[in-house]
Amino acid sequence: MPVLESNGIKTWQWRNQKQILLEYAFWLVLLLVMLACARFIAERTTWSFVLDAPRQGGEMLSRGVPPRWDYMSQLWRPLWDTLTIATLGTALSFVISVPVAFLAARNTTPNLLVRYIALFIIVGTRSVNSLIWALILVIILGPGVLAGTLAIALRSVGFMGKLIYEGIEEINEEPVEAIRSTGASGAQVLSYAIWPQVITNILGVTVYRWDINLRESTVVGLVGAGGIGLQLDASINTLRWNQVSLILIVIFISVFISEWISAKARQALT
Amino acid sequence: MTQATTLSSRKWSPPPLIKNPWVRWGLVVGGIIYLIFAISTLNFDPARVARGIERSGRLLLAFLQPDFTTRGNLIFTGMMESVTMAAISTVAGFIVAVPVGFGASRNLVPMPIYLFCRGLIALSRTFQEVIIAILFVVMFGFGPFAGVLTLTFGSLGFFSKLLAEDIEEIDPMQVEAIRSTGASWLQMVSYAVLPQVLPRMIGLTLYRFDINIREAAILGIVGAGGIGSTLNTSLRRYDYDTASAIILVIIALVMVVELTSGWIRKRVQ
Numbered sequence: 128m129p130v131l132e133s134n135g136i137k138t139w140q141w142r143n144q145k146q147i148l149l150e151y152a153f154w155l156v157l158l159l160v161m162l163a164c165a166r167f168i169a170e171r172t173t174w175s176f177v178l179d180a181p182r183q184g185g186e187m188l189s190r191g192v193p194p195r196w197d198y199m200s201q202l203w204r205p206l207w208d209t210l211t212i213a214t215l216g217t218a219l220s221f222v223i224s225v226p227v228a229f230l231a232a233r234n235t236t237p238n239l240l241v242r243y244i245a246l247f248i249i250v251g252t253r254s255v256n257s258l259i260w261a262l263i264l265v266i267i268l269g270p271g272v273l274a275g276t277l278a279i280a281l282r283s284v285g286f287m288g289k290l291i292y293e294g295i296e297e298i299n300e301e302p303v304e305a306i307r308s309t310g311a312s313g314a315q316v317l318s319y320a321i322w323p324q325v326i327t328n329i330l331g332v333t334v335y336r337w338d339i340n341l342r343e344s345t346v347v348g349l350v351g352a353g354g355i356g357l358q359l360d361a362s363i364n365t366l367r368w369n370q371v372s373l374i375l376i377v378i379f380i381s382v383f384i385s386e387w388i389s390a391k392a393r394q395a396l397t
Numbered sequence: 398m399t400q401a402t403t404l405s406s407r408k409w410s411p412p413p414l415i416k417n418p419w420v421r422w423g424l425v426v427g428g429i430i431y432l433i434f435a436i437s438t439l440n441f442d443p444a445r446v447a448r449g450i451e452r453s454g455r456l457l458l459a460f461l462q463p464d465f466t467t468r469g470n471l472i473f474t475g476m477m478e479s480v481t482m483a484a485i486s487t488v489a490g491f492i493v494a495v496p497v498g499f500g501a502s503r504n505l506v507p508m509p510i511y512l513f514c515r516g517l518i519a520l521s522r523t524f525q526e527v528i529i530a531i532l533f534v535v536m537f538g539f540g541p542f543a544g545v546l547t548l549t550f551g552s553l554g555f556f557s558k559l560l561a562e563d564i565e566e567i568d569p570m571q572v573e574a575i576r577s578t579g580a581s582w583l584q585m586v587s588y589a590v591l592p593q594v595l596p597r598m599i600g601l602t603l604y605r606f607d608i609n610i611r612e613a614a615i616l617g618i619v620g621a622g623g624i625g626s627t628l629n630t631s632l633r634r635y636d637y638d639t640a641s642a643i644i645l646v647i648i649a650l651v652m653v654v655e656l657t658s659g660w661i662r663k664r665v666q
Contacts (some may be wrong), residue, residue: 135421164485168541176538183536211435258615267453269445280419350562363531382523
């Protein structure tokens with residue numbers, strides 16, 4: 128810690144003056160950038176609408192309460208579709224991402240070129256939001272659950288692949304050497320030394336992603352890719368706020384349940 | 398020799414993940430039944446897919462020759478808007494998350510405040526940003542303002558949940574030490590709690606900026622500003638060349654931000 132000396136009195140300080148100045152400069156720059164950003168946004172905002180927001184919000188709320196409970200009878204099917212999108216999407220992503228992860232992990236990849244291709248798949252699919260995947264897939268496959276399922280699956284590959292390959296790289300190498308020293312083939316090493324070490328991690332990641340995917344699958348319907356998002360979009364477009372509020376409640380409950388299941392399953396795995 | 402034969406007749410197999418065979422096979426059978434049932438409700442329409450293949454050919458072709466110039470201006474301003482929205486809402490989200498995070502820590506505040514703040518966090522974390530964005534667009538009108546509010550609300554839940562978890566796990570000795578000097582609640586928080594939890598939050602801010610960039614790129618689909626609206630329009634108008642350019646720009650931006658934020662986080666820690 129630096130010492131500041133003035134008038135012969137020594138004072139202990141946490142940082143020296145150069146560091147303090149740098150820190151102030153950093154905050155000043157950040158503040159200026161934020162002010163510039165705020166101005167940019169303000170220029171692009173219609174302020175009369177913003178001023179009207181409390182009235183609009185109040186109206187939304189007063190029309191949304193009480194929710195239209197009997198609309199629930201039309202929501203079971205979309206809810207099932209949402210669950211299907213999330214579950215099948217996760218299953219498909221599992222099938223793709225496990226091999227990709229083994230090819231991407233430094234200790235299991237056959238060669239460097241394959242590793243970079245696998246890493247590219249992981250980074251590429253992660254960068255594209257599931258809603259963009261859904262937009263593209265709806266164009267190709269037409270609106271519906273299938274497009275949503277594939278969108279969720281593609282988006283999840285990068286996420287699951289990344290977590291799984293990091294897990295594979297962290298395994299204990301001693302069992303691998305032990306099995307290899309018995310003259311085992313590559314497939315035998317994989318199934319007896321590596322797989323038992325990573326399977327709990329892989330399942331944990333899958334359950335975790337399933338929970339995220341249920342959340343994501345509630346919105347792919349907004350671009351036509353099936354699930355409860357379709358109903359939400361239709362209700363908002365026709366300003367049926369009592370249906371919107373019911374749908375939001377349904378989403379809230381199902382996300383809550385999925386989070387509970389995922390937490391329980393992951394607890395059981397470890 | 399007799400021993401060897403008995404040993405070899407008992408073939409070793411690795412222990413199963415789930416011990417109870419009933420539960421294990423029950424899960425497998427249940428899973429298969431569910432899969433068959435779920436796949437049967439997929440509404441797979443081969444005729445529609447066949448028509449889609451022609452379109453996907455055009456889409457693929459467009460991706461091989463993206464058109465950055467025709468609507469270059471729109472793409473540029475859209476991207477600027479997305480980045481600006483992400484930046485300002487990360488900072489704003491952090492600022493509002495600090496009090497909410499304190500409010501959601503069981504060891505610092507009375508029960509009613511705790512429940513209110515936890516409810517706020519649950520709301521923000523349950524709903525996808527896009528859903529929140531739709532509601533904000535209805536209230537605040539089209540444009541980036543609704544987007545900023547959406548991302549701020551999303552960041553609020555993210556930051557305050559992690560902050561609250563950190564605060565609940567702090568070292569209580571330091572709190573007691575400061576409290577024993579007769580410090581007020583505010584002094585206790587700023588000298589005993591904040592120094593313990595803030596360093597990790599700085600790294601998380603960069604991580605959240607990452608997430609916000611991704612989200613800001615799509616909020617435009619529902620009218621909340623940013624590049625998403627340009628993307629949506631170009632797809633609707635079958636202007637696939639521009640759409641592919643926009644998607645490539647989004648991917649590039651996300652990658653650049655992820656790499657730089659990862660690099661900075663590594664250096665800070």
